[in-house]
Amino acid sequence: MCSPDAVLSTPSVGFYRIAGVSGYDYPSASSGCSSAASVDKFWGAGYTGSGSGTGPSACVVTKTSDGTTNPVSIGFVAGSCPSGFVVSGSQCVNTCTPLPPCPGEGTSKKDTVSLSGIAGQQGIGASMCADSGGSNCGIKCTSGIASYNDVSGQSSVYCESYTFTGSSCSDSSLVATPVSTVPSTIKATPVNDPPKSREDCPGGSGFAQVNNVGMCLPSGTQFSGGSSTTTSTSGSVTTTSTTTVNPGGTNTTTTTTTYKDGSGNVTYSGTTTGTDGINQAGNNGQSGEKLNLGDAPVFDQSLPTETNFNIKAQGNPVFSTEIFATTASCPAPITFSAMGKDFSIDFSPICALADIIRGIVLMLSAIVAMRAVVTK
Numbered sequence: 001m002c003s004p005d006a007v008l009s010t011p012s013v014g015f016y017r018i019a020g021v022s023g024y025d026y027p028s029a030s031s032g033c034s035s036a037a038s039v040d041k042f043w044g045a046g047y048t049g050s051g052s053g054t055g056p057s058a059c060v061v062t063k064t065s066d067g068t069t070n071p072v073s074i075g076f077v078a079g080s081c082p083s084g085f086v087v088s089g090s091q092c093v094n095t096c097t098p099l100p101p102c103p104g105e106g107t108s109k110k111d112t113v114s115l116s117g118i119a120g121q122q123g124i125g126a127s128m129c130a131d132s133g134g135s136n137c138g139i140k141c142t143s144g145i146a147s148y149n150d151v152s153g154q155s156s157v158y159c160e161s162y163t164f165t166g167s168s169c170s171d172s173s174l175v176a177t178p179v180s181t182v183p184s185t186i187k188a189t190p191v192n193d194p195p196k197s198r199e200d201c202p203g204g205s206g207f208a209q210v211n212n213v214g215m216c217l218p219s220g221t222q223f224s225g226g227s228s229t230t231t232s233t234s235g236s237v238t239t240t241s242t243t244t245v246n247p248g249g250t251n252t253t254t255t256t257t258t259y260k261d262g263s264g265n266v267t268y269s270g271t272t273t274g275t276d277g278i279n280q281a282g283n284n285g286q287s288g289e290k291l292n293l294g295d296a297p298v299f300d301q302s303l304p305t306e307t308n309f310n311i312k313a314q315g316n317p318v319f320s321t322e323i324f325a326t327t328a329s330c331p332a333p334i335t336f337s338a339m340g341k342d343f344s345i346d347f348s349p350i351c352a353l354a355d356i357i358r359g360i361v362l363m364l365s366a367i368v369a370m371r372a373v374v375t376k
Helices: 029-039 348-375
Strands: 009-011 014-018 047-051 055-063 069-078 085-088 091-094 113-119 127-132 135-148 154-168 205-210 213-218 222-232 235-245 251-261 266-276 334-338 341-345
Touching: 009 085, 014 029, 029 047, 029 055, 029 069, 047 069, 127 154, 135 213, 205 235
Parallel strands: none
Antiparallel strands: 009 091, 014 069, 047 055, 055 069, 085 091, 113 154, 127 135, 135 154, 135 222, 205 213, 222 235, 235 251, 251 266, 334 341
16 A cells, blocks of 8 residues: 555656667657757768657658658667566556545545544544545544643544545644544543532533443533434425533533525524533433422412302292282392302382383373274
């Protein structure tokens, strides 16, 4: 396998020979054609030659007196090549196997790699290199943990998935190393091991669960939940989230949601931020402090009780049907009790109305009677 800085080809040590005749050897094809004709007079006086490259008719010799031409061959005679190279035409080619090309930009890969000791602050999205079939290729972390040390000025990145940048990189100090667990350089030493809550973590660190494993993380550590996309005929919705451990041990999560229409155009992009517990990929539920809603309210138990209705029924009132009676009496009020209270139905208004109606009826009756007498 060729190393990243290996020389893959180099010009070989050799010469160009005119017409296959030994002794007419030149450093280049063009100088050989012209020199053999006009300088060395291979064809005699009065000839010129021009041409380059190799082949049976690469050189054209012209007789100046009448302009006739004659094609002549130019051949390359190889000399020696460095160790590990072989002659190929006029080149010495390295015999090592070339490294495969790096994947195209945006190609994603779910793999767990770690990178420590980076000078300067790096976060999720940090650029680094990862081995890809022998080639060191540029990558950007899209999901994982990035912890920055304010004192040393260095950071560590634990990456669970990444995308390729499409380019290669040769700085070996930035090459990520495959790992299976979170490196100890990222975690803080817990008060109780293993930690189960924020109380088990030292000051300035927060509690988190990564793939169902509890750990304490220093302030400034970032988590990324990666990116999830839901597609339909009308478009797509992409959600990405990043969580940061605060100096007080709380965790702040920022979520960005992007909507695209069926043509791939962004129709909306919004960001929300909230403080909560952290739970990395592979986990169910939330970790961190439980929400305190205070004491439950106390209700008054002395509620009113149900009582039976006690209705006092009265006898049926008696009305006089003698329309011409000179005296009449109004029925006594009907009284009853309900829900501990006494109620009464008074007939006085009805009786007063009956007296008025009685008078009207008597007057009308008299008029009708008088009319009957007069008519007869």
